[in-house]
Amino acid sequence: MKNIEHIGIAVRDLDASCDLYEKLLGTGCYKKEMVESEGVNTAFFRTGEHKIELLAATEESSPIARFLEKKGEGIHHIAFNVDDILVEMERLRQEGFVLLNETPKRGADNKLICFVHPKGTNGVLVELCQDVK
Ligand SMILES: CC[C@@H](C(=O)O)C(=O)SCCNC(=O)CCNC(=O)[C@H](O)C(C)(C)COP(=O)(O)OP(=O)(O)OC[C@H]1O[C@@H](n2cnc3c(N)ncnc32)[C@H](O)[C@@H]1OP(=O)(O)O
Numbered sequence: 001m002k003n004i005e006h007i008g009i010a011v012r013d014l015d016a017s018c019d020l021y022e023k024l025l026g027t028g029c030y031k032k033e034m035v036e037s038e039g040v041n042t043a044f045f046r047t048g049e050h051k052i053e054l055l056a057a058t059e060e061s062s063p064i065a066r067f068l069e070k071k072g073e074g075i076h077h078i079a080f081n082v083d084d085i086l087v088e089m090e091r092l093r094q095e096g097f098v099l100l101n102e103t104p105k106r107g108a109d110n111k112l113i114c115f116v117h118p119k120g121t122n123g124v125l126v127e128l129c130q131d132v133k
Pocket residue numbers: 008035038040042053055063064066067070076077079100106107108109111113115117118123124125127
């Protein structure tokens with residue numbers, strides 16, 4: 001695994017949180033994208049070499065809706081860049097981690113992604129990200 005790609009933050013109201021993070025970070029959101037497969041609307045900010053991903057649920061069955069219901073707003077996941085997601089997924093499987101998808105899926109901002117179950121990572125949901133070429 002390489003550097004942190006983004007930190008995902010679960011929010012209830014994407015527009016209100018975009019205004020808030022614009023003021024907080026002193027920079028505007030550079031991209032908004034809906035990812036239907038995850039049931040989320042996202043907004044991205046650059047902070048130095050990293051990104052902040054705000055996530056709001058688009059439907060009740062979205063993982064973000066469930067998270068907001070149980071834990072409220074806050075840090076939802078940490079995403080790491082990887083060179084080869086298939087190699088990294090196999091390495092993690094061999095190490096005994098539980099992957100939440102068998103094959104990489106399409107994420108936001110031109111990435112292939114895979115999630116690692118938080119029960120095996122000290123309660124932190126981890127996302128792997130590979131650039132789509
Ligand atoms: C925009 C696309 C993409 C990108 O390109 O960046 C994204 O970031 S999408 C982000 C949203 N998608 C996902 O989160 C997909 C992966 N998540 C899941 O598969 C599920 O959310 C889950 C982690 C398996 C949990 O689902 P489920 O078991 O159905 O939910 P529960 O509410 O019952 O929770 C069980 C258990 O897990 C704890 N939990 C849930 N979410 C998190 C979390 N984000 N971080 C830490 N812990 C989490 C939850 O609290 C429950 O714990 P216990 O109550 O102790 O059992």
